[in-house]
Amino acid sequence: MSVTQQEEMKTRNGTRTNKVRNILLKIIGTIIIAIVLFLAIVFIVNVICNKSEQGKIESYGQSVTVDGKNMNVTIQGKGEETVVLLPGFGTAAPALDFRPLIEELSPFYNVVVVEPFGYGLSDLTDKERSTENIVSEIHEALQGLHIDRYILMGHSISGIYGLDYVNKYPNEVSAFVGLDSSVPTLSEKRFSSSEIETVKLLKKSGFSRLLMKPDTDVYAELPYDDQTIEQIRILMHKNMYNPNLLNEIEHMYSNFKAAEQLTFPPNLPVIFFIQANHPATDRWIPEHEKLIKDSVHGEVVLLEADHYLYRSHSKEIAEGFRGFMKENQ
Known part of the structure; x- marks a missing residue:
């Protein structure tokens, strides 16, 4: 092959290579543009939905000033005794979520639902979500309402906060009721900063709306009307992550560890309504029983229910609670 032919061959090969490279670059560019457009669409849709849903939120309850911010509370019933309801972690709209139980309790008690900062319609706060701060803020809210004697009733993580609360304010709390409440010895896992940052990114980008759609189907067969379910759905999107x-997730492990040193005051009436068959541990019942082993008035009631037993078994809880309080007056 002559030199000229070799050069022509190299030229043709170089041309083919350039064409292939150009095609690959176009494909890669198209993919990048498509990804950027998709990310932009997800972000914009999330912003639009947030603004739209913000206008659909229906106010409920009343605000009380706590640490210079607004904390939302609802009050229902005219009983002589007051029951203060505290939510489990991440409950988007506590006052709406507790509605079946409120309806069962309010004919006999003055029922107060406190929505901590970041929950329901309450403001956000810059303070760390340590047990100390959360308990102090709840107490300040009750003081602002001039409520100084009450029964504390808490779901899930509020079992940890409630344990601290009854030790700090023993002259105000007349009894504690746990609704499948957490116990210090069964601690939640420690979350890494990278996991928290990933969730923050998902929230800011709008992907949390796309990937983690709120499951409101759980309310369908329960005593919640369509309007309430829709409000819960909107507030799930608003408050999720x-x-x-x-910040509460970041403090969860340390909050549990701190509670390991605490016990209920022996003379404080304590009753736990817990699920009979916990899906993740066989220590659920024994650890609750251990927590009240020194209580003069302690009881554990088992229910065939899931973690959110106050939604499905509000009548049984209210009746069992009233009977317990009559026995211990």
Whole structure:
């Protein structure tokens, strides 16, 4: 092959290579543009939905000033005794979620639902979500309402906060009721900063709306009307993974560890309504029983229910609670 032919061959090969490279670059560029457009669409849709849903939120309850911010509370019933309801972690709209139980209790008690900062319609706060701060804020809210004697009733993580609360304010709390409440010895896992940052990114980008759609189907067969379910759905989107809830996750492990040193005051009436068959541990019942072994008035009631037993078994809880209080007056 002559030199000229070799050069022509190299030229043709170089041309083919350039064509292939150009095609690959176009494909890669198209893919990048498509990804950027998709990310932009997800972000914009999330912003639009947030603004739209914000206008659909229906106010409920009343605000009380706590640490210079607004904390939302609802009050229903005219009984002589007051029951203060505290939510489990991440409950988007506590006052709406507790509605079946409120309806069962309010004919006999003055029922107060406190929505901590970052929950329901309450403001966000810059303070760390340590047990100390959360308990102090709840107490300040009750003081602002001039409520100084009450029964504390808490779901899930509020079992940890409630344990601290009854030790700090023993002259105010007349009894504690746990609704499948957490116990210090069965601690939640420690979350890494990278996991928290990933969730923050998902929230900011709008992907949390796309990937983690709120499951409101759980309310369908329960005593919640369509309007209430829709409001819960909107507030799920509003409050899901907000800064306060993420900060609470970061403090969860340390909050549990701190509670390991605490016990209920022996003379404080304590009753736990818990699920009979916990899906993740066989220590659920024994650890609750251990927590009240020194209580003069302690009881554990088992229910064939899931973790959110107050939604499905509100009548049984209210009746069992009233009977317990009559026996211990």
